[in-house]
Every structure is written in structure tokens, then in C-alpha cells.
Amino acid sequence: MTGEVRILAVDWERLLRSFPEGGPLRLAREVVDRGLAVIGESVDPALAWAADHVQALALMAVHRFDYAAGRERFAKASEMEQETYERELELNRDVVPPLKERAKALRAEIRRLEEEARALGLDPGRIEPRVNWDSTFAVDAYSRPEYESNEARRERTVEFFRRLRPP
Amino acid sequence: MTTDPFEGIESELDERTVSGRTVALRIPDRPGLPREERDLRYVVYAGVFAMLAVRLRDTVSDEGEARDRLGRVASRAATLLPTLRFWLHEKSTKAEQEELVARMRGRGVAVTRDWMIPKLEGEITVYEARVATLREAIAGHGHDQEA
Numbered sequence: 001m002t003g004e005v006r007i008l009a010v011d012w013e014r015l016l017r018s019f020p021e022g023g024p025l026r027l028a029r030e031v032v033d034r035g036l037a038v039i040g041e042s043v044d045p046a047l048a049w050a051a052d053h054v055q056a057l058a059l060m061a062v063h064r065f066d067y068a069a070g071r072e073r074f075a076k077a078s079e080m081e082q083e084t085y086e087r088e089l090e091l092n093r094d095v096v097p098p099l100k101e102r103a104k105a106l107r108a109e110i111r112r113l114e115e116e117a118r119a120l121g122l123d124p125g126r127i128e129p130r131v132n133w134d135s136t137f138a139v140d141a142y143s144r145p146e147y148e149s150n151e152a153r154r155e156r157t158v159e160f161f162r163r164l165r166p167p
Numbered sequence: 168m169t170t171d172p173f174e175g176i177e178s179e180l181d182e183r184t185v186s187g188r189t190v191a192l193r194i195p196d197r198p199g200l201p202r203e204e205r206d207l208r209y210v211v212y213a214g215v216f217a218m219l220a221v222r223l224r225d226t227v228s229d230e231g232e233a234r235d236r237l238g239r240v241a242s243r244a245a246t247l248l249p250t251l252r253f254w255l256h257e258k259s260t261k262a263e264q265e266e267l268v269a270r271m272r273g274r275g276v277a278v279t280r281d282w283m284i285p286k287l288e289g290e291i292t293v294y295e296a297r298v299a300t301l302r303e304a305i306a307g308h309g310h311d312q313e314a
Contacts, residue, residue, distance in 0.1 A: 005207045009188040018172040018222045028192045035214030050220035053241035058212035060244035068187040077262035084272040099287045106294035113301035
């Protein structure tokens with residue numbers, strides 16, 4: 001045996017209905033032998049009358065197999081794309097911005113307090129814990145990104161073209 | 168056997184409605200068999216339709232009638248093939264793009280979730296601690312002055 005090959009069940013079941021005798025293993029062997037006899041340069045004379053039509057059907061069936069068996073992959077790809085989009089959106093809209101805003105506010109507060117301490121004659125550099133600013137996220141200029149709904153984007157586009165329309 | 172082996176096949180040729188359920192066939196070792204799975208599938212399908220054609224020949228009165236019947240089925244298949252090829256290409260390309268985008272985005276999500284957010288949280292903890300000690304130092308200095 002050289003291995004396995006998958007075909008659509010509907011095709012195999014059609015063949016089994018037409019050849020109920022013999023069993024699947026024998027039928028599979030005969031399928032391969034007939035297949036080799038009907039393609040290529042030397043077609044079995046007993047099948048010559050059918051060869052062109054059989055080849056046309058086989059070509060179509062291979063494409064149809066790819067499509068029908070691929071449906072699950074096509075659907076899963078769309079699902080994964082949507083899922084990662086939503087996860088990314090959730091992180092970038094709901095999780096990261098509040099953290100960056102909190103960090104930004106605290107950094108500003110630290111600088112203000114350090115100024116105040118210096119004004120009082122204290123050395124902020126001697127107060128622990130110190131911050132190694134070079135290794136932190138520079139969020140001082142951060143501003144939360146604005147996300148629009150599709151509806152809001154549509155309305156804005158309509159409004160834009162309405163303004164362009166000549167009076 | 169008197170039943171047309173191709174009876175009702177027209178509806179099964181439609182890729183939009185045919186079931187995607189598959190069966191695995193064990194392939195015997197034969198010289199000349201292609202190695203690529205898709206090419207092997209072509210040989211198998213050629214065999215399936217050749218056997219159905221043989222059975223069709225047994226069910227009709229002459230070879231001409233069998234050829235006509237088989238020709239109608241093959242003609243229907245040939246009509247569907249260009250559209251099928253188009254949609255297969257469209258869907259495969261779209262799936263490849265979506266898989267690529269999902270992989271790239273997935274990496275970005277993992278970096279944000281597993282590195283960026285914990286790092287930001289860690290920095291915030293340090294900031295809060297420093298704000299607290301700075302406030303204490305300033306308040307303490309005020310008390311020292313009063314004393």
C-alpha cells in the first residue's frame with residue numbers, strides 16, 4: 001500500500017451503490033487500476049469511448065473536493081481573523097489606555113513632587129524607590145486613540161460629501 | 168443492475184451544496200502512480216468515473232447511448248468548472264490572507280498581553296511607591312520645620 005487519499009464521501013457512496021459486490025478494499029484497488037487505464041497516453045481501448053468525459057469529470061471533482069473539503073478552513077480563517085481583531089481592539093481600547101494614562105499621571109505627579117522637594121531643600125535622588133526613567137515607557141505625550149463605530153464613520157463620510165456638494 | 172449510476176449526480180456537482188464529508192481510500196502500490204496527493208486524487212476520481220461509466224454501459228442498450236448520457240454529465244461539469252476555479256481561488260486567497268493577518272495580529276496581542284501590560288503594571292507600582300515616599304518626605308520635612 002502506498003498510503004491513503006481522501007475523496008468526497010458522496011462520490012464513494014455512489015460508487016458503492018453501483019458496485020455493492022466485492023467490498024471497499026477491492027473496489028479501491030480497481031478504482032486505481034481503472035484510473036490509471038483511463039488517463040495518460042495509452043488509454044485502455046475498452047474505456048476509449050468514455051475517456052475524455054471521465055477526465056473532464058475527474059478534473060472537476062478534484063476542484064470540487066478542494067472547495068468542499070476546504071470550507072472548514074475558509075470558515076476557520078475568517079473566524080480567527082475576527083477573533084484576533086476583537087482581542088487586539090479590546091486590549092488597545094479597554095486595557096492599555098487606562099494603564100498608560102495612569103502611568104502618565106503618576107510620572108507627572110512624581111516630577112511635581114520632586115520639584116516641590118527640591119524647593120524645600122530636599123534631594124529627591126536620595127528618596128527611594130528611584131525610577132530608572134530610561135527603561136520605562138515614555139508615556140508623557142500619550143493620548144488615548146479614538147475608535148469610531150462603523151456607523152459613526154459612515155455618518156462622517158456622508159457629512160463630508162454633503163459639504164462638498166455644490167449649492 | 169438497471170439503475171443509471173449517474174442518476175441525480177447533477178446536484179452533487181454543485182460545490183456550494185455538496186457535503187464536505189470525506190472518506191479515506193487505501194491506495195495500492197502501482198507503477199506510474201503520482202506522488203502528489205492532489206494528482207493521486209485525480210487518478211482516483213478518474214477511476215471512480217471510469218467504473219461508473221462501465222456500469223452505465225451495462226445499463227443502456229448501446230455504447231452511443233452511454234456516451235451521450237456520460238457526455239451530458241461531463242458537459243455539466245465542464246460548465247461549472249470555471250466558476251468553481253474562480254471561487255476556489257478567491258476563497259483560498261482570502262483564507263491565506265486571513266490566516267496571515269491572524270498570525271501577525273496574534274503575535275502583537277501576545278506581546279501586548281505578556282510583555283507590555285505586565286511591564287506597565289510594574290512601572291505603575293514603582294511610580295505609586297515613589298509618589299508615596301516623596302509625599303512622606305515632603306510632609307516629614309514640614310513637621311521637622313514646625314518642630
